[in-house]
Amino acid sequence: MAKTMETTTGATNVSTVTMGKALNLALHDALQNDSRVLIFGEDVGKLGGVFRVTDGLQDEFGAERVFDTPLAEATIAATALGLAMKGFRPVAEMQFDAFSYPSFQQVTSNIAKYHTRTGGACNMQLVIRIPYGGNIGAIEQHSESPETYYIHTAGLKVVTPSTPADAYALLTAAIADPDPVIFLEPKSRYWMRQEIALPMPPAALDKARIAREGSDATVIAYGPTVQTALAAAEQAAAEGTSLEVIDLRSLSPLDMETISASVRKTRRAVVVHEAPVFMGLGAEIAARVMHDLFDVLAAPVERIGNATIPYPPARVEKLFLPDADRILEAVDRTREY
Amino acid sequence: MAKALDTKDAREAKPPRGSADSSNNSGDSIAAMLDANGVLTAEAERAANISDEELRTLYRLMVVSRRLDQEGLNLQRQGELGLWGPYAGHEAAQVGAAMAMAPTDWIFPYYRDFAMAVCRGIDPGAIMTIFRGLTHGAWNPNEYRFAPFIIPVGTQVPHAVGFALGCKLDHDDTAVLVGFGEGATSTGDWHEAMNFAAVFNVPLVFLCENNQWAISVPMRQQVSGRIADRAAGYGFPGVRVDGTDVLTVYAVVRAAADRARRGEGPYLVEALTYRTQAHTTSDDPTRYRTEADVEPWKSKDPIRRCAERLQARNAFDDAFAQAVSEEAEQRALAMRQHLLSAQTPHPASAFDLVFANPPESLLREKAEFIEALEPERGE
Ligand SMILES: Cc1ncc(C[n+]2csc(CCOP(=O)(O)OP(=O)(O)O)c2C)c(N)n1
Numbered sequence: 001m002a003k004t005m006e007t008t009t010g011a012t013n014v015s016t017v018t019m020g021k022a023l024n025l026a027l028h029d030a031l032q033n034d035s036r037v038l039i040f041g042e043d044v045g046k047l048g049g050v051f052r053v054t055d056g057l058q059d060e061f062g063a064e065r066v067f068d069t070p071l072a073e074a075t076i077a078a079t080a081l082g083l084a085m086k087g088f089r090p091v092a093e094m095q096f097d098a099f100s101y102p103s104f105q106q107v108t109s110n111i112a113k114y115h116t117r118t119g120g121a122c123n124m125q126l127v128i129r130i131p132y133g134g135n136i137g138a139i140e141q142h143s144e145s146p147e148t149y150y151i152h153t154a155g156l157k158v159v160t161p162s163t164p165a166d167a168y169a170l171l172t173a174a175i176a177d178p179d180p181v182i183f184l185e186p187k188s189r190y191w192m193r194q195e196i197a198l199p200m201p202p203a204a205l206d207k208a209r210i211a212r213e214g215s216d217a218t219v220i221a222y223g224p225t226v227q228t229a230l231a232a233a234e235q236a237a238a239e240g241t242s243l244e245v246i247d248l249r250s251l252s253p254l255d256m257e258t259i260s261a262s263v264r265k266t267r268r269a270v271v272v273h274e275a276p277v278f279m280g281l282g283a284e285i286a287a288r289v290m291h292d293l294f295d296v297l298a299a300p301v302e303r304i305g306n307a308t309i310p311y312p313p314a315r316v317e318k319l320f321l322p323d324a325d326r327i328l329e330a331v332d333r334t335r336e337y
Numbered sequence: 338m339a340k341a342l343d344t345k346d347a348r349e350a351k352p353p354r355g356s357a358d359s360s361n362n363s364g365d366s367i368a369a370m371l372d373a374n375g376v377l378t379a380e381a382e383r384a385a386n387i388s389d390e391e392l393r394t395l396y397r398l399m400v401v402s403r404r405l406d407q408e409g410l411n412l413q414r415q416g417e418l419g420l421w422g423p424y425a426g427h428e429a430a431q432v433g434a435a436m437a438m439a440p441t442d443w444i445f446p447y448y449r450d451f452a453m454a455v456c457r458g459i460d461p462g463a464i465m466t467i468f469r470g471l472t473h474g475a476w477n478p479n480e481y482r483f484a485p486f487i488i489p490v491g492t493q494v495p496h497a498v499g500f501a502l503g504c505k506l507d508h509d510d511t512a513v514l515v516g517f518g519e520g521a522t523s524t525g526d527w528h529e530a531m532n533f534a535a536v537f538n539v540p541l542v543f544l545c546e547n548n549q550w551a552i553s554v555p556m557r558q559q560v561s562g563r564i565a566d567r568a569a570g571y572g573f574p575g576v577r578v579d580g581t582d583v584l585t586v587y588a589v590v591r592a593a594a595d596r597a598r599r600g601e602g603p604y605l606v607e608a609l610t611y612r613t614q615a616h617t618t619s620d621d622p623t624r625y626r627t628e629a630d631v632e633p634w635k636s637k638d639p640i641r642r643c644a645e646r647l648q649a650r651n652a653f654d655d656a657f658a659q660a661v662s663e664e665a666e667q668r669a670l671a672m673r674q675h676l677l678s679a680q681t682p683h684p685a686s687a688f689d690l691v692f693a694n695p696p697e698s699l700l701r702e703k704a705e706f707i708e709a710l711e712p713e714r715g716e
């Protein structure tokens with residue numbers, strides 16, 4: 001974990017932190033502020049998680065509140081369900097994206113449906129944290145973008161931060177929300193640094209954010225691709241094109257108001273994600289924009305994402321990941337239509 | 338540093354047992370309650386001190402449950418239920434286990450545990466609305482300390498582990514019971530749950546209602562070895578009991594729950610019984626078994642066996658039997674009436690239960706649904 005630079009001004013604590021540290025602080029503060037919060041998963045205790053997001057938490061809060069579990073993702077998720085029924089606020093960690101799949105039945109058939117199944121009597125106030133996405137030179141199973149599986153399941157809220165500040169604010173909100181939240185952490189951005197000021201109000205769990213204002217086209221991104229989109233917007237600006245960048249933050253529900261307002265203004269939209277284009281979130285956004293703004297659009301919505309292939313080996317992954325050039329080419333296509 | 342969750346010491350004091358037959362006579366005091374047939378010994382029966390009145394209550398609940406089950410079949414045949422899953426043959430296991438738990442304990446049932454729900458005081462007519470297709474959730478689990486019926490096989494088992502872990506963290510004087518069939522013991526979730534329960538030493542009683550069939554798949558094609566012995570592999574004890582004898586199930590589960598409440602960890606009870614009816618009303622058992630397969634189990638009917646036990650205690654007479662059967666008739670009638678008068682929920686209510694804190698987009702979707710459903714209202 002990168003070291004932090006801290007300055008204290010009044011009650012506000014301002015420091016420059018990585019996203020990993022911001023998540024760590026959010027977990028720390030949640031444990032401190034709410035005695036019902038529990039953290040568990042594989043290697044989250046002494047080790048502090050393979051990405052050190054839970055670093056130091058077991059030492060400070062004890063092994064009854066921050067604990068390692070046996071290696072069994074279905075039961076990690078199911079245990080969260082049972083603890084939520086008992087009135088705890090479990091925050092469970094899946095070690096990597098593809099290793100959340102063993103828990104899929106518990107998440108889709110039970111966690112997502114339990115509130116309905118109990119006539120609203122049992123809240124599933126729990127968070128499942130999942131590091132996701134590629135671009136870290138990893139071996140197979142460690143670079144996937146599983147968001148479509150989760151957003152296609154009614155009953156789950158799915159959010160992903162793109163900055164340290166949002167990491168803190170969204171995770172805080174996710175833990176406080178009475179519904180189950182799949183919290184996707186863009187692992188290639190764990191080391192991204194930003195100055196944050198604490199205490200920070202929790203973010204809304206259903207609102208997108210305009211990451212950069214612009215007028216010629218809207219680039220819709222989330223998680224790891226927001227920085228890529230901002231880099232593209234910077235390049236475009238140098239060439240005289242003004243791009244608006246939306247950071248979705250919430251993948252389910254989808255903040256169509258923010259998207260529509262932006263596209264109504266720019267008349268052009270490009271959706272960018274690491275997940276395959278086929279049935280990716282871009283498909284839903286394109287369909288909604290087409291339906292709601294058919295008469296406004298100057299060009300078809302462009303989508304950028306992976307090919308319909310298993311995530312490629314590390315040495316070639318960059319060819320399949322969205323980058324600024326691919327975004328700018330897509331913007332050009334919308335402008336030349 | 339606060340104390341760790343697992344209680345290594347307790348486990349080291351009770352090492353897992355090895356051989357197949359050891360789990361019924363392993364020095365575990367619960368196993369010692371049973372004879373070679375998995376029936377409560379006379380000595381253990383005396384020690385358990387179960388009154389005639391308690392046994393009569395168990396009998397009564399079994400007779401009522403049997404009658405409600407029959408009514409479920411009737412209702413399905415009359416087209417009033419979409420599906421019915423009969424539990425005839427399971428009465429001793431379900432009533433014995435549910436009644437063995439203290440009212441403050443929790444039960445995590447599987448879909449066939451209707452009689453357990455009845456024991457918990459949930460209105461049978463309300464439960465039936467699930468099978469009529471009116472709702473997915475017919476009771477408040479917190480009110481009855483009874484979790485919802487779970488359909489994906491085996492997946493409720495780790496829920497009970499999580500809940501029991503919560504009881505332990507809260508230092509509650511609460512034990513948890515989880516029900517499942519023998520088919521469920523093949524799922525990964527079941528094995529994971531057994532392991533978690535042992536590692537975290539939670540106050541949980543695993544109850545396997547081994548009815549010899551998972552739809553059409555017989556026990557011998559489902560499980561190699563004995564389910565009760567599985568517990569030893571995870572480091573805690575298990576017993577196989579005669580699941581058609583309500584007194585045995587009651588005494589054994591009560592002892593296992595007491596043990597759990599004392600902080601001695603999980604326990605596995607395999608209750609041997611038989612599914613005398615079809616898997617559900619959608620099933621056709623003639624394709625995979627014969628009447629001759631079912632026949633030997635008829636002599637092990639839980640209700641008859643309980644009556645015999647009561648007779649042996651001189652606690653059974655015609656007046657009692659008559660009163661019980663009248664009660665069963667009345668309750669079946671009340672269930673039918675409740676069910677048939679249950680209102681169909683407004684279809685838009687399906688939107689209301691998805692979240693505790695629904696996003697605006699879902700509320701809009703609901704409004705659009707209502708408008709499409711009732712255009713005149715929108716105008
Ligand atoms: C995960 C899953 N797979 C398949 C099914 C379909 N199914 C329902 S009940 C059942 C058999 C279960 O047998 P068992 O666990 O012995 O319980 P029983 O029905 O005999 O009481 C099957 C295969 C299911 N509900 N869930």
Ligand SMILES: [Mg+2]
Pocket residue numbers: 518519520546547548549550551552
């Ligand atoms: Mg079975």
